[in-house]
Amino acid sequence: MNKFDEEKTINNTEKDLRLISGIIKRNGRKILKNYPITSPQFIALQWVTDREKLTIGELSNKIGLAFSTTTDLVDRMEKNGLVERIRDTEDRRVVRIVPLDKGKSVIKEVISKRQEYLGEVMSNLSDDEKDTISKSLNLLLLEMRKLNERD
């Protein structure tokens, strides 16, 4: 690929990725309307469910929000019965956040709705096309993570 074509490919990819993220976000917001949870809470709840026992500091890094904003978020999630704070067994000064059953089932349901949506989006594609899209996204994600580690 010459320099010009390469730039064009990158720029098209950036634009498509930006538009796809926008659609995913709006669709995600539509799904969340039926659940007792906001978009930032859903993002935080995913991390809390995926990674065992995060501290507020760790969670605040993962979701890219300030420590105080993250504390407020966790307060509201705790009030809604989605998570609870527990004391670390090794170091009693450390507080960790764990998901409660209600939080786990909300995450499960919302993700299953998102899978349903994507299944519909991809329903007219061939097996090969589905496979190529899946592999392409996985490769892109791996490269993004590699770059983050380099930072």
Added chain:
Amino acid sequence: MNKFDEEKTINNTEKDLRLISGIIKRNGRKILKNYPITSPQFIALQWVTDREKLTIGELSNKIGLAFSTTTDLVDRMEKNGLVERIRDTEDRRVVRIVPLDKGKSVIKEVISKRQEYLGEVMSNLSDDEKDTISKSLNLLLLEMRKLNERD
């Protein structure tokens, strides 16, 4: 593909897409820190720049936020010199939003930073891999748009 493999492919794609969107969002937020504009304002400003002369109602549909939230957003963008409201020449009762030079140049700079980031992400991939990722994303975007039209 059998039913099980197909479900696995969709579910992996959903997960990767969700994680990629999260990384894109956090990276986008990092870029915006150097500009006089918030994330929702950036999203609105993109629509206002891409589509000529949207009304508040049209913009509110595009960004998926309530009419009143969109009005507040436009107020703040107008105060920041990013957009202005103009009267429709055909129907003076209709107000349309147009980008000002400052708004256009902010969008241009932010998108160029995002392209730079994606260029870095993809810098270790072969031409073929870049091309496949670009085509896959484009196909996915087209299918998402088709489904939206079906709704």
